[in-house]
Amino acid sequence: MIDIVYWACQFALGCFVLGMCCAVVRLLKGPSAADRVLALDTMYVNGMLALLALGIRFDSNLYFDIALLIALFGFVGSAAMAKFLLRAEVIEP
Numbered sequence: 001m002i003d004i005v006y007w008a009c010q011f012a013l014g015c016f017v018l019g020m021c022c023a024v025v026r027l028l029k030g031p032s033a034a035d036r037v038l039a040l041d042t043m044y045v046n047g048m049l050a051l052l053a054l055g056i057r058f059d060s061n062l063y064f065d066i067a068l069l070i071a072l073f074g075f076v077g078s079a080a081m082a083k084f085l086l087r088a089e090v091i092e093p
Contacts, residue, residue: 009057016050037081044074 020043027039048070055063083089 012053019046
């Protein structure tokens with residue numbers, strides 16, 4: 001059973017890295033700012049999931065805590081960028 005978990009984590013990490021590479025391409029070539037924001041959103045989600053897979057593989061709680069922080073900051077950052085794209089200001093007077 002341990003071998004199955006090891007290979008499943010390796011496969012998942014490979015898929016997440018491939019997803020991050022595709023998001024980097026969209027981030028660099030994105031025709032609009034909305035495409036770039038979605039690419040950043042995809043990158044933080046894939047990074048968070050990669051950390052969760054590493055936490056399962058190494059059986060460490062530290063990875064889960066870092067993934068939780070990335071999820072919180074990524075959501076706040078995505079909301080701020082979306083608001084900036086809509087109204088051209090983040091903090092309203």
